[in-house]
Amino acid sequence: MRVAVLGGTGTLGSPVVRDLAARGHEVRVLTRTAPANPVPRTRHHAVDLTTGAGLDEALAGVDTVVDAANHIGVRSTKVLVEGVRSLLAAEERAGVGHHVEISIVGCDEVPFSYYRSKVAQEQVVTGGPIPWTLLRATQFHELVDQLFTVAAKFGVEPHGSLRVQPVDVVAVAARLADAAEAGPAGRIREVGGPAVQTLTELAAARREVLGTRRLPFPVPPLGRMARRVRDGALCLGNDGEALSFDYAEWLRRRGAKPGS
Numbered sequence: 001m002r003v004a005v006l007g008g009t010g011t012l013g014s015p016v017v018r019d020l021a022a023r024g025h026e027v028r029v030l031t032r033t034a035p036a037n038p039v040p041r042t043r044h045h046a047v048d049l050t051t052g053a054g055l056d057e058a059l060a061g062v063d064t065v066v067d068a069a070n071h072i073g074v075r076s077t078k079v080l081v082e083g084v085r086s087l088l089a090a091e092e093r094a095g096v097g098h099h100v101e102i103s104i105v106g107c108d109e110v111p112f113s114y115y116r117s118k119v120a121q122e123q124v125v126t127g128g129p130i131p132w133t134l135l136r137a138t139q140f141h142e143l144v145d146q147l148f149t150v151a152a153k154f155g156v157e158p159h160g161s162l163r164v165q166p167v168d169v170v171a172v173a174a175r176l177a178d179a180a181e182a183g184p185a186g187r188i189r190e191v192g193g194p195a196v197q198t199l200t201e202l203a204a205a206r207r208e209v210l211g212t213r214r215l216p217f218p219v220p221p222l223g224r225m226a227r228r229v230r231d232g233a234l235c236l237g238n239d240g241e242a243l244s245f246d247y248a249e250w251l252r253r254r255g256a257k258p259g260s
């Protein structure tokens with residue numbers, strides 16, 4: 001199968017590209033910037049979702065598109081919503097038969113502008129012209145770790161009752177590769193990590209594995225968004241599938257990093 005991976009250099013896109021290439025598929029990596037360490041036997045195509053530049057050339061002859069592009073910030077609507085609209089139009093012109101999209105568990109339940117863009121992106125895909133598969137996942141360990149790493153730079157560690165269920169991105173990537181191979185399936189079973197944990201519990205896991213200790217920085221559940229997160233809106237429901245290992249195990253496997 002010939003597969004194009006939008007955002008194929010990102011946290012999720014990179015393992016998707018590696019996984020699909022290892023399964024023997026012909027993989028094209030579609031991003032603005034060429035990968036620093038390209039995966040062997042893959043090809044980079046420069047595209048920009050915000051302008052549509054490069055999409056027609058990059059999608060010629062492609063069977064399936066996996067969209068793992070991302071932007072968190074003021075331009076998230078431009079990249080995620082308008083971007084996927086022009087991506088689907090280019091897929092239609094190229095005769096692509098399957099669009100695989102990644103979204104976020106509970107994005108429709110937490111009032112946050114980035115999540116509103118994700119919901120709008122889902123609507124464009126599910127109402128769009130290309131047969132689709134949509135997978136929702138919880139936060140990746142990398143995102144949780146980024147929060148603690150940034151806080152550590154200020155000598156603190158976030159504590160509190162906000163709850164998440166972080167997941168190993170490689171396991172999510174494997175689910176996307178399975179979905180790409182399986183063909184259009186609509187909404188498929190949501191995935192997340194094996195443990196629902198509060199910020200305080202994640203901070204404790206970090207202290208135990210890395211041996212670092214910082215000043216506790218309380219993050220109270222102020223506002224509707226934080227209260228929804230405290231109440232588990234970003235965690236899997238009963239139908240979700242728990243994958244792989246928890247944050248502590250992810251830290252152990254990664255090994256200690258200076259400044260953690």
Ligand SMILES: NC(=O)c1ccc[n+]([C@@H]2O[C@H](COP(=O)([O-])OP(=O)(O)OC[C@H]3O[C@@H](n4cnc5c(N)ncnc54)[C@H](OP(=O)(O)O)[C@@H]3O)[C@@H](O)[C@H]2O)c1
Pocket residue numbers: 006007008009010011012013030031032033034047048049050067068069070071079102103104105118137138139140141143
């Ligand atoms: N991070 C999480 O915890 C998490 C959890 C669940 C779901 N997700 C979803 O997973 C997807 C990927 O997230 P991520 O965290 O892996 O993202 P990421 O690491 O920030 O990677 C973003 C990728 O998108 C590309 N990109 C950005 N702007 C672009 C543009 N204008 N045109 C073309 N490519 C562009 C980037 O390459 P260039 O900059 O070179 O273009 C990069 O390859 C998103 O849909 C996100 O909502 C993320």
